[in-house]
Amino acid sequence: MGPGPSDVHPRITEALARPTIGHLDPAFVGMMDELKSLIQYAFQTQNRLTLPVSAPGSAGMEACFANLVEAGDKVIVCRNGVFGGRMQANVERCGGEVVAVDDPWGRAVDPAKVKAALEANPDAKILAFVHAETSTGAQSDAEALCKLAQEHNCLTIVDTVTSLGGTPLKIDEWGIDAVYSGSQKCLSCVPGLSPVSFSEKAVEKISNRKSPVQSWFLDMNLVMGYWGQGGKRAYHHTAPVNALYALHESLVMLQDEGLENAWQRHGDNHNALAAGLAVLGLDFVVPKEERLPQLNAVKVPEGIDEAEVRRRLLQDYQLEVGAGLGDLAGKVWRIGLMGYASRRDNILLCLSALGNTLKQMGCDVDPAAATAAACEVLDNK
Numbered sequence: 001m002g003p004g005p006s007d008v009h010p011r012i013t014e015a016l017a018r019p020t021i022g023h024l025d026p027a028f029v030g031m032m033d034e035l036k037s038l039i040q041y042a043f044q045t046q047n048r049l050t051l052p053v054s055a056p057g058s059a060g061m062e063a064c065f066a067n068l069v070e071a072g073d074k075v076i077v078c079r080n081g082v083f084g085g086r087m088q089a090n091v092e093r094c095g096g097e098v099v100a101v102d103d104p105w106g107r108a109v110d111p112a113k114v115k116a117a118l119e120a121n122p123d124a125k126i127l128a129f130v131h132a133e134t135s136t137g138a139q140s141d142a143e144a145l146c147k148l149a150q151e152h153n154c155l156t157i158v159d160t161v162t163s164l165g166g167t168p169l170k171i172d173e174w175g176i177d178a179v180y181s182g183s184q185k186c187l188s189c190v191p192g193l194s195p196v197s198f199s200e201k202a203v204e205k206i207s208n209r210k211s212p213v214q215s216w217f218l219d220m221n222l223v224m225g226y227w228g229q230g231g232k233r234a235y236h237h238t239a240p241v242n243a244l245y246a247l248h249e250s251l252v253m254l255q256d257e258g259l260e261n262a263w264q265r266h267g268d269n270h271n272a273l274a275a276g277l278a279v280l281g282l283d284f285v286v287p288k289e290e291r292l293p294q295l296n297a298v299k300v301p302e303g304i305d306e307a308e309v310r311r312r313l314l315q316d317y318q319l320e321v322g323a324g325l326g327d328l329a330g331k332v333w334r335i336g337l338m339g340y341a342s343r344r345d346n347i348l349l350c351l352s353a354l355g356n357t358l359k360q361m362g363c364d365v366d367p368a369a370a371t372a373a374a375c376e377v378l379d380n381k
């Protein structure tokens with residue numbers, strides 16, 4: 001129950017163990033077509049340029065920036081946690097000019113500040129923001145931010161590493177131009193793959209670049225030759241065959257459950273965990289209406305050694321919860337309820353393990369009342 005990788009479903013680990021075939025084998029190529037459609041479903045897009053980058057979320061991030069940002073391009077970057085900071089670093093490395101819009105860690109990106117930045121910078125080409133900030137548990141209003149970008153003729157780059165499959169995300173309806181995610185969060189697949197998708201407007205910008213994309217591996221003009229739908233596939237790199245079987249299986253599972261049902265399950269389980277945490281007297285970092293259901297950042301009570309609590313949870317209950325990052329290091333725990341890990345048994349284990357551990361360390365808490373509060377929510381949803 002950390003911030004990812006989440007628990008991997010046995011169906012997915014079984015898929016990993018299937019025989020490794022050639023990555024240009026007709027059977028594998030057929031699976032690639034299916035995989036592309038499944039990613040389009042998960043992202044809710046018809047974008048032709050939709051594929052899994054053969055590397056983790058950070059490579060998907062880099063693919064979006066390396067392809068879309070050219071030297072001198074002005075990019076508005078929203079920073080409200082660790083990953084917005086990484087977006088800024090990407091823009092700088094591409095030779096772009098950053099206009100930073102800052103919000104406090106633990107808060108969503110403020111659309112009013114973004115609007116002001118767009119108005120003050122009519123020459124900005126791109127707006128970049130993180131939909132689900134894993135470092136704080138804050139969710140930003142991607143729909144509203146994309147609408148603002150469109151009104152100001154800007155493309156959007158959106159980080160959905162933690163949101164995909166766990167909370168509503170509608171690429172086409174919201175008009176997102178470039179999006180990247182990760183396999184290891186709400187898809188509950190093994191880490192190491194990054195689904196990405198680019199709109200026609202983004203493809204046009206990539207095709208009309210003045211300079212070649214600096215990264216050969218991530219150059220979408222080249223990758224398209226391997227992933228192009230139905231067409232003849234040219235060798236680009238050796239695809240991670242078994243990891244792609246696993247991603248395919250995880251997306252089939254998501255499709256079987258249904259996206260809306262998956263979003264609902266993550267929301268219901270978050271409500272149950274939150275009810276139990278409230279009984280334990282633990283406060284969230286993020287205000288209620290901006291919280292991500294799949295990443296619960298709670299404040300460590302005064303006088304408690306947060307690392308010792310995590311050590312005991314791991315040693316005594318085989319339960320992992322995450323530590324704080326950056327500004328929140330040492331101050332919070334990050335409890336994941338992602339994908340296959342977003343389940344009743346995990347919620348109850350977490351509340352009783354955390355409650356008992358805090359009690360042992362001198363806190364006046366009632367773990368049984370916390371689990372009862374969570375059950376009450378789950379049984380009446």
Ligand SMILES: Cc1ncc(COP(=O)(O)O)c(C=O)c1O
Binds near residue numbers: 059061132159182191
């Ligand atoms: C919001 C966000 N963006 C990007 C990344 C980077 O992904 P990866 O660690 O798979 O490279 C993460 C990883 O946790 C993340 O949470």
